[in-house]
Amino acid sequence: MSLIVQKFGGSSVADAERIRRVAGIITDTYKDGNDVIVVVSAQGDTTDDLIEKAHEINAKPSKREMDMLLTTGEQASAALLAMAIEALGFPVTSLNAWQVGITSDSKYSNARIKTISDERLRRELDQHKIIICAGFQGINKFDDITTLGRGGSDTTAVAIAATLRADLCQIFTDVDGVYTADPRKAPNAKKLNEITYDEMLELASLGAQVLCNRSVELAKKYRVNLEVCSSFKRVPGTIVKEDVKVEKMLITGVAKDNNVTRISVIGLDDIPGVAFKLFSLLGQNNINVDIILQSIGRHGTKDISFTVASDNTQTALDILHECYPDNTITHDDNVSKVSVVGSGMQSNAGVAAKMFEALYSVGVNIQMISTSEIKISVLIDRNDSDKALVAIHDAFI
């Protein structure tokens, strides 16, 4: 008998029919002789609807009251899912974060889990109950309700799996696993049977939005075996774990990220400390910089180019215009970052060359390049990004 934690996102429980389908998955797992703890998100668009309702009343509500409001979504879906399981004749109980004992810090809207009590969960499991736990919630030291930010329900699931040393934590999504590229863009994309935590982290941060980074980091830290699987198709998903057996692939995935803008500051003095000053300025304003390129400019000056997330573009430009009034500052929104990820490339030369060859073969110009131990990213024209993705994917996989 195993202990399995299953997490279902908002689209998996969006209506009565989907809730019944999810109840079927859960009770099948239970019928196989497993203990089952389920973590569930708010139904479909509930959270957006609640945010809209709040803004009708107050353009800037406090985050504490916003969390009080939003967590009703998960409580409701947990109760409804429990009712669907009752209808199938299985013992079940739904629980909120305060009932489980999920404590967090006090950063309303973006709290971090501190501890999870296993007392109530163990007691319900001892009574052979299926447990439905409202995701995304925590309780701070004031006994106030917090929410865990984006991907919060994934984090709840992994944290519960870590606390109870569950045998497996299944994250059910719209897709049936992690693919070597977005299957909608690259028709030859293949589903991976296994992937390491680090590869998953690189893929997640590169725009392959299957799992939120925080939950993968947590899973890595506590060695929780994750499985990404579909709530619509009953097929095995992708296992995320520390060591991936069998013939390791050179490349595990190709990802594209459109949420990126290139900014260039032209004609900076070519003296020490210029880059330091520029990037510490951006850092102080919470703007993360990704790829950086420094080049020699005219007349003994230098130019510095870098990429930021598109939603930070305006803030970054405002700061730069204020601090560098004498320099030309340009930016380009029409770019994409395309990356290959794979722990196999650590011990393999020629990955970069093969990637650049693939881009050359379809006539794509590379604007910037960035590399890490298990990743190579290039910045290219956004109009070229789909054909670049397919070309790189098919070259490697």
Added chain:
Amino acid sequence: MSLIVQKFGGSSVADAERIRRVAGIITDTYKDGNDVIVVVSAQGDTTDDLIEKAHEINAKPSKREMDMLLTTGEQASAALLAMAIEALGFPVTSLNAWQVGITSDSKYSNARIKTISDERLRRELDQHKIIICAGFQGINKFDDITTLGRGGSDTTAVAIAATLRADLCQIFTDVDGVYTADPRKAPNAKKLNEITYDEMLELASLGAQVLCNRSVELAKKYRVNLEVCSSFKRVPGTIVKEDVKVEKMLITGVAKDNNVTRISVIGLDDIPGVAFKLFSLLGQNNINVDIILQSIGRHGTKDISFTVASDNTQTALDILHECYPDNTITHDDNVSKVSVVGSGMQSNAGVAAKMFEALYSVGVNIQMISTSEIKISVLIDRNDSDKALVAIHDAFI
């Protein structure tokens, strides 16, 4: 400085505009230098919508999960009301029953409050915060969420007022007070400035649905001064308390109840124990009987007539047909109970006579009569009920 508890029902917070109006009432009370604790119900039709959602998934969900689902309604309206108060610039915090510490028994869907902790409430008041408390909820000994049944938010408000010895508990409703009769039926109905708990209890049980009986009973037990007032009109309401000063009115109100059916069992043996057997049978099946009339039938038999709440009619008829297969059983749905209530009638003869005279003057036939110390009820044809109400009202008031 006084401590005032204010309760707002679902229709008072049905949309953003109404929530803003209620926030205005609350902050005006706070600006007058009072401590304010607010108890709020779910918005408008939220509860009905949630029940419908549940029934799409499970025709007979457990009451535990139903309570888990329904209490999200009060939590959401508490948060939204708090946001509206924040928008006006006042310090506020919303709280659930588990955060306040409202414990109840474990009768899901119809629980009774056991204790209320004053710790959290006092702490927030000490910080000069307006408190918005989700009504209708409790927490049982398992740390599970319960609901308090019909009129539950009224009960929450009165129980909090009793615990903190509040100076006043204001129940805001659609009407601006308690009237001598339903103003929509009797145009001459007058608003009462004051009424005793007992009179209010008789009126409430007679179909004047202003306050739920449990909350009035609780207010009477703990001597909580209640005020029934309007969330739409800023005028003084009706005070409910133990001793009503000034010239006591003979009659404080006239009420009509259409939720009533007359049932007759014809030709019972005229021997001892017949009535006992009949009514204990109904009692065992949780059917409350109201007015009872026994009359001599033909050939040494007797007939027994009584009234039950209309929703119990079919159950009562089924039982009677099974147990009295040889007797004729008739019933009449087209009846109304019209009652006069007033503690003044205890020391006044002639109230019944005056009531019957009023009915005679408009040609209404009395089918059954029932009296208590502060109440006289008659059963009449439902088609006559409105004119009977007006005639009785105008005779007394």
